[in-house]
Amino acid sequence: MIDSTSSTAGPAEPLGPADVDTLLRAWWVPLVLGVLNLIVALVVLIEPHNSLTAITVVLGIYLLLAGIALVVAAFALPDPSHTWWTFVFGALAVVGGVLVILHPGATLHGVRVIFGIYLLLAGFGTLVIALFYPVDRLREALRGAIDVVGGLVFLAAPKLGLAAVALFVGIYLILRGAIEIAVALELRSAGRAART
Numbered sequence: 001m002i003d004s005t006s007s008t009a010g011p012a013e014p015l016g017p018a019d020v021d022t023l024l025r026a027w028w029v030p031l032v033l034g035v036l037n038l039i040v041a042l043v044v045l046i047e048p049h050n051s052l053t054a055i056t057v058v059l060g061i062y063l064l065l066a067g068i069a070l071v072v073a074a075f076a077l078p079d080p081s082h083t084w085w086t087f088v089f090g091a092l093a094v095v096g097g098v099l100v101i102l103h104p105g106a107t108l109h110g111v112r113v114i115f116g117i118y119l120l121l122a123g124f125g126t127l128v129i130a131l132f133y134p135v136d137r138l139r140e141a142l143r144g145a146i147d148v149v150g151g152l153v154f155l156a157a158p159k160l161g162l163a164a165v166a167l168f169v170g171i172y173l174i175l176r177g178a179i180e181i182a183v184a185l186e187l188r189s190a191g192r193a194a195r196t
Contacts, residue, residue: 027191029073031184036065037177045170055166056111060100062173063118067093089125093118116154123147143179146172 040062044055070090074083096114126144130137150172 025191026073027184027187029069029184030180030187033066033069034177034180034182034184036062036069037173037180041170041173041177044166044173055169056104057101059111059115059169060097060104062097063093063100063115064097067091067095067097085125089121092121112154116151119147119151119154121151123149123151139179139183143176143183146175146179 040058043058047054067090070086070093072090074087074090096118100111100114123144123146126140126147130140130144150168153168
């Protein structure tokens with residue numbers, strides 16, 4: 001009886017914030033985020049000289065949808081003690097997105113600060129996962145570094161013009177979207193391999 005429980009306990013051990021089965025089932029979360037990143041990047045890059053209000057609303061919608069995806073991902077994870085920060089971070093992104101959408105006439109400075117803080121928190125969280133959990137460290141470190149650099153640029157460059165902000169946001173979202181889609185495809189193929 002002791003042998004049977006010890007043999008079944010091994011594969012069920014979590015490898016990080018979530019166990020392997022949960023991560024494989026949640027492959028669609030990074031896919032949705034990646035596609036969302038690419039769509040927003042195209043909107044921002046195609047119309048960089050649009051009004052401040054339009055870019056503000058686009059960033060607000062991005063924060064809102066990214067936050068919803070994080071909240072859904074938090075509920076999909078089986079152990080809440082490992083995922084409370086995912087829920088809290090997602091909820092903060094939702095609140096930030098709603099505030100930005102409701103007050104699109106706010107200055108670029110306010111939007112820049114909200115988006116910069118979001119990127120910094122996301123980047124540091126991803127870097128912590130890369131350092132302390134047995135995941136693909138290079139990929140997670142790259143994701144975290146892109147977010148941290150993006151957050152620092154947003155917070156440290158208050159005099160960026162609208163065109164420069166639009167260009168930076170577009171490039172950042174393309175890079176982030178490509179990484180998220182690659183993660184989703186990798187998780188999906190790993191899930192299919194595990195089922196066969």
